[in-house]
Amino acid sequence: MIHIDNLNYIYPKSGKHAIKGIDFNIEKGEIFGFLGPSGAGKTTTQRLIIGLLTGYDGQIQILGKERRLWQKDIFEKIGVAFDFPNLYLKLTALENLKLIGSYYKNCPKDFDSLLDMVGLLSDKHQRVENFSKGMKMRLNFVRSIMHDPDVMFFDEPTSGLDPVNARIIKEQIQYMKSKGKTIFLTTHNMTVAEQLCDHVAFINDGVLSAIDTPSNLMVEHGNAYVKLRYVHNQQEMETAFPLSGLGDNNAFKEILEQDRIITIHSGEATLEDVFIKFTGRKLIG
């Protein structure tokens, strides 16, 4: 669906080399997550694929054609939701969908079902200016997918949302995947990436350092461990041991046999740990 080859981008004004020769493929029907801290290049990459930024080097193949050869018709086939709502504030939820929907050849017919999908049916006659941020983001989500596009782009889809609203959006993204849609999302939220993405790519300073499934990355590059809290010589101690080869670990066995154990916890590497290992940077902060 999307094939990126040796993509380079330099911002014309600042001269910043924001994307430095990245390559990746996104297959039909998968959720692909771009993971990185602010300023790493994830939104720039997304904007290049969408076409908001032009003048790139390398290849961006989307829906079988180079991006620079697409005209505005591409927006009949792709849906885009930014990390802020793009809605007419003085119009109601229904008026927004009807007006924006009328720009598409595949104008939706059943607006009530769309609004119901994100729990906004009972608010359809309310002006958007009276909506909470979560409600606006949910409406914005529906706005971006109402013309039934094949490829969907979400920029930080759950950013700034409370857990209930974030869950609704995540469920809808999974529902879109179940309908065979291809989804490209950017996030700096590792939980979102772990829960939703079939593949994730780590981007930092315009360079891709890893692409794989979240579980592979965590298994291959993360270290699972067991943490013991125990009393040794009347002193409380804490030690972590790698999970692999634990049965043959003499130090671990010694503690179990000789000391008084207070707690035993197992832990596994998070995507964030793996990200830090690859890039030396934290995702947030």
Place this chain on the structure above:
Amino acid sequence: MTSTKPIISDANGQRLLSALKADVLFQFKQGFYFVYIILSLFYLIIFHQLDSAWLSYVIPVVLFMDPSVLGLFFIGGILLLEKEQGILSLIYVTPLRIWEYILSKIISLCLISLMVILLISLIAYKGAVNYIYLIIGVILTSIFFTLIGFLVATSSKSVNDFFVKIIPWMMVLMLPCVLLGFYPNLLLLGLVPSVASLKLVWGAYHAINFWEFIMLVLYMTVLNIFLLKYTYAVFQKKMVLEN
């Protein structure tokens, strides 16, 4: 071999119509039409106090000022309010073309100006009016001033910034119109687009010479086409790519 290709296909025509509908609804809900109604009532009350000799001078001037000044200010308000609400980014990720976006703004403001002006003229003016000249004059005036407002709004960061920038433009465009009152025969003044517009609207009430009318219409049409193309290029570059 020649091929015929419609300039506006069915889908494009539908999109332009949808954009126009969105603009009218947006302007209505933002209270622009309310301002227009109040202003029109104010004009009608003033005109009611004047005798017909005065009216033949005052009405053309006021009806020229209406599409020009309001076009100038309204388009700035509309564009910057839309920018604040993220509508410009939204437009970019829909199939709506930038041409359609700009045209629907121009048409929506032109239509409301035409309606108000025709209504005021029909109610308040009892003398002879060439309504075909008036309609053509108002359309060309409205397009010109809306495009100037569009250009200034494109380089403005906020509504306040727009107002600061538009005042000098208004002065530059309106001052030659005042000069026309003192030097009505100075041909050079007619090259100033605002003066050409005023002459067109004025001419509808004061039996302008046919050939002068044609010249002015051609001049304003050519000017508007160039201005439209320039506005498109500037808007495409600044508003869309930099956002």
